[in-house]
Amino acid sequence: MPFLNKLTIVGIGLLGGSIAAAAKDKGITQQCVGIDCNAQHLQYAKQLNLIDSIGALDAETLQDTELLIFCTPVSTLPALIRKALPFLPSTAIISDVGSTKASLVAAIAPELHLHKAVFIPAHPIAGSQHNGPQAAQANLFENKPILLTPLDNTPDWALNKLREFWRLLGGNITEGSPQWHDEVFAEISHAPHLLSFLAVDLINKQPEADKLWALAGNGLRDFTRIGASHPDMWRDISLENRDAILNSLKRYRIGLDEMIHQLENNDIEALYTLFKRAQAARKKRWD
């Protein structure tokens, strides 16, 4: 018997489509239902057998849903979750795949309480530069970190079930509070994205920018890859995780001021110490 009777996914893009593909591929769910405002994506997901049927945030789709995963932009989640709550059974688990957690939890906590609903935010650290269900991969989550951020009142049965679901999809589970998640991701993802956007913009403002871009090598190509990320997504993240991003950018400002101070004082040895420390730390993580 499959692990789930019914999995419902809202937003069948790269992540939603890959969850569906993996769940079908590994026989994790009896039924997989897709919900999306993009009819083409739904049709494509159906044709590819990523989903068994097309549903809606209504009683018919939700009354027997065991796991409802939202894979739409973070900014859409409060309204969509509110819409789903009246139709979900008390045994259902709501989850998501968003890049920010604390402000979302704050926004919908009262309604969750009112409906005695179980919401466990999740953040699979997996992606691709491609979008849409066409880019879905059943192995997208294999050996990828999956960060679960249970709330204070999350029941054990639900947390265990969501853990097992992601384990079956191939992920490596890590857990922390929504606040901790947001501080960590400001540091390891959000601030670097903003700096990468800034680097592209500064180069682009130079005289003869086209000539500069033509001379740029693979180092800059990689450094600015995340500077080509989707602006709408990063507007949302900047808004949702403003405080933690601010803290992180202020640490960059302090570090940058130190570097400027060291260069101005010809203290190249201090810079060299930082380079050595950084190289060692980076090599510890990736080859």
Place this chain on the structure above:
Amino acid sequence: MPFLNKLTIVGIGLLGGSIAAAAKDKGITQQCVGIDCNAQHLQYAKQLNLIDSIGALDAETLQDTELLIFCTPVSTLPALIRKALPFLPSTAIISDVGSTKASLVAAIAPELHLHKAVFIPAHPIAGSQHNGPQAAQANLFENKPILLTPLDNTPDWALNKLREFWRLLGGNITEGSPQWHDEVFAEISHAPHLLSFLAVDLINKQPEADKLWALAGNGLRDFTRIGASHPDMWRDISLENRDAILNSLKRYRIGLDEMIHQLENNDIEALYTLFKRAQAARKKRWD
């Protein structure tokens, strides 16, 4: 008849070895002589047929050298060029492959003048994460930008000859002054390297840094790839191109201050405008 009678390369690492490999492979030179303080590198280069013989910065090697290319760290160049000058014929061209230009030119201008020697700094924008002659590739420069920075008194015959040499190696020639080179590379390479080192160091200073690294995805991996660069090389570059790097880092500080100001004032639309502008510029350069 080959384009050159005798090519002498000082420093048979990745770049020197690849120039040798390409020159031999394409029949550009009759003879290729290697000079290196690392005996193992020389032996390896000889075994691989990258070079025909092993030389030294003395009369025997240099008296009939047509093109002498230094591929050693920028900090070693003034002393090495000074050592070579007395032995070179007036028809020889001296060049290099270093990442900074103006301070080197200033350091050796008097000796060049004294010996009526021709030095044309060059910077091939090509590399690899691997080092040493083992990593040499004959096609390393194919379709790669090669920036030549002739001096005010560089004779046309010499500039034309060096242009043709690099064209034969497969490169795309661009030209500018040494000062312009240094300002451009501070912007498109040096400042990004320093920021990438800084990003690694800031994450590494966080509590539970190992947990943060484990959660980091491909975005951070690429953003920090240049933060694993060789500390010695980046100490040299920081020293040699201090002024231009300082100017570039100060522009980052202004940009960072603006981002912090926008976040503090909830002016997410201003950030969004920057994200859109950056994404468009990045996509124009790399798919």
